[in-house]
Amino acid sequence: MRNNSDPKNDGQLIKQAHSSPEAFAKLYRRHYDAIFRYCAHRLFDRHLAEDVTSTVFLTAVKNFRRFKGAEIQFRNWLYRIATNAVNLHLRKNIRRANLLKMAAEKAHNSDCTYSEHKIDPRANPAALKEALLTLRPRYQAIITLRYFENLKLTEIAQVLGGSNGTVRSQLSRALARLRKALDCGAAVGRPGGNTNER
Amino acid sequence: MRLSAGREVIQMNDNQAYFENSFRQIRFDDSPDPNHRDQLEQQLFAAYTKQTHKAAIRNLVANSKIAKLAIAAVLVLAVALSVIPMLERSATPAYAIEQTIEALNDVMTAHIVGKDWNGNHIEFWCSINPNTGLSDHIYAETAEFNIASAPHGSCVWDKQGNVMRLTNRVLATNAMRFQHIFEDLAEGLDEKSSISISKQKDADSEREFIVIKALTKSQEFEIFVDPDTKLPTSLHFYRADNTEQVLKTAEHINYNEALPEGVFDFEVPESCFENHTPLSDPNNGVKVAGLSQEEASMKTAAEYWNAMIKSDWEYVGRLRPLYSAEHWKSRHSKNPPVELVDIGQPYVERGCSGLLVPCIVKFTNGKVLQVRLVVQYRENDGDPFCVIPATWGKNIEIK
Numbered sequence: 001m002r003n004n005s006d007p008k009n010d011g012q013l014i015k016q017a018h019s020s021p022e023a024f025a026k027l028y029r030r031h032y033d034a035i036f037r038y039c040a041h042r043l044f045d046r047h048l049a050e051d052v053t054s055t056v057f058l059t060a061v062k063n064f065r066r067f068k069g070a071e072i073q074f075r076n077w078l079y080r081i082a083t084n085a086v087n088l089h090l091r092k093n094i095r096r097a098n099l100l101k102m103a104a105e106k107a108h109n110s111d112c113t114y115s116e117h118k119i120d121p122r123a124n125p126a127a128l129k130e131a132l133l134t135l136r137p138r139y140q141a142i143i144t145l146r147y148f149e150n151l152k153l154t155e156i157a158q159v160l161g162g163s164n165g166t167v168r169s170q171l172s173r174a175l176a177r178l179r180k181a182l183d184c185g186a187a188v189g190r191p192g193g194n195t196n197e198r
Numbered sequence: 199m200r201l202s203a204g205r206e207v208i209q210m211n212d213n214q215a216y217f218e219n220s221f222r223q224i225r226f227d228d229s230p231d232p233n234h235r236d237q238l239e240q241q242l243f244a245a246y247t248k249q250t251h252k253a254a255i256r257n258l259v260a261n262s263k264i265a266k267l268a269i270a271a272v273l274v275l276a277v278a279l280s281v282i283p284m285l286e287r288s289a290t291p292a293y294a295i296e297q298t299i300e301a302l303n304d305v306m307t308a309h310i311v312g313k314d315w316n317g318n319h320i321e322f323w324c325s326i327n328p329n330t331g332l333s334d335h336i337y338a339e340t341a342e343f344n345i346a347s348a349p350h351g352s353c354v355w356d357k358q359g360n361v362m363r364l365t366n367r368v369l370a371t372n373a374m375r376f377q378h379i380f381e382d383l384a385e386g387l388d389e390k391s392s393i394s395i396s397k398q399k400d401a402d403s404e405r406e407f408i409v410i411k412a413l414t415k416s417q418e419f420e421i422f423v424d425p426d427t428k429l430p431t432s433l434h435f436y437r438a439d440n441t442e443q444v445l446k447t448a449e450h451i452n453y454n455e456a457l458p459e460g461v462f463d464f465e466v467p468e469s470c471f472e473n474h475t476p477l478s479d480p481n482n483g484v485k486v487a488g489l490s491q492e493e494a495s496m497k498t499a500a501e502y503w504n505a506m507i508k509s510d511w512e513y514v515g516r517l518r519p520l521y522s523a524e525h526w527k528s529r530h531s532k533n534p535p536v537e538l539v540d541i542g543q544p545y546v547e548r549g550c551s552g553l554l555v556p557c558i559v560k561f562t563n564g565k566v567l568q569v570r571l572v573v574q575y576r577e578n579d580g581d582p583f584c585v586i587p588a589t590w591g592k593n594i595e596i597k
Contacts (some may be wrong), residue, residue, distance in 0.1 A: 024246055028238075044226060
């Protein structure tokens, strides 16, 4: 729910960071917490979040030479790298998730019906977490950036690419599917996401 | 469409209200771990250094004369390849020097076997620090010296004088810059330099190599590159003054071999004389206040030869303090110099740890030789002085 990185002064620092490792370290320290939290909120696993955060910043170092933006663009750039890294991680786990899902379906041998399995997310945050993880990665990213990182729709559009309208529409669909997933009690397939959503 | 959009907005507002509080209620420990943050910072620092190094290489290659010359050379190679049948062309893809520079970046150890300018065997091991691209440990064995060097200290055993020189730091020689060989070679290029890249078949192994040849003001070098790994397999350096004198060859280079156990350890031989900092001792050398480095180097060379001619071995020992006065006396008393004929303009040559001063000297046996002295310019509390650590290359007889 927080976003501690302050992109206001990044412009000068970014210029310096192209030639000074100390300046890059300052940038890193300024944005580490926000990126870690974003990864943690996407994955709901501290250790995975640390691994992905490491990947994010190492990728940033590798490609920093090509980064020509300033200030807020740097933060959004990091979020974009983080989104790609988390999505990649989730995709890698889809196969395992699908097997788990099939096993679970066989065990319960039942289809969900909305009326029978409704869950109140306010009463069951764990179910909400699991339901979030069943959404397709882009929807997860939009929800996390909006509700956990408190980014505006315009900022989310910059991070993920696309227009404000597209992001608004995708957020709407993401929430609808999340509600449907909760109503269905379908928190299977963690942490890979549900292939039906892809 | 409007109706549908309106419905979507209503539904979204409804869902937002439904979820906003729920998201806030998710309890999850999202506080970053300072240990992970610090560890990652160290990794990033190393990655940043390596990346900057790579970028510097790219800039160097892109901006330097070597790039323009190499691009021309690659074009020539590409044209040559285009007349070769398709099958063969695909087996030997176009080559650019940058590929070798990149390949060298991944080298962790190098084992080099070669010869010095007297044809004596040289063997050299180094391990390379991936963060700096510099060798942090080396072991070198030549006919004259055994050298072991590590970040905490270095020792050079001079076999001839049985003198061990010790320092408390890593040796700052060009041997430590194996990964940077192309950058250093590029430094020596000027507008009169030429470079060519061609393919050549090794007569013994029948293997084909990419051969980079360059001619600079003072050196000519040939580098044989493995077309598969893009790494140099042998290096040959010659003097570029029609003497065809070999400066150094690295006939076999092996990469990322397991280091022999204890290769960087070194024991001080018994009865060896330990000498700690002879070159930086301000009591040695000649004072050169007020002179430019070139003038100072020429003055030092002149004083050195005049001291030899006068058999002033004490002074010779101070000017060349790596050996004692007695050593110089026994080494030169049979055929001492009798006349300093000329001192040429000092110049810089790749791999040499000082200015090179070419001196033409007549010896007692009537022979006139060109001897190149290495002169180092040093300062002690702002007081400059020069010392002579060595001569450079084989002496050339002037007829």
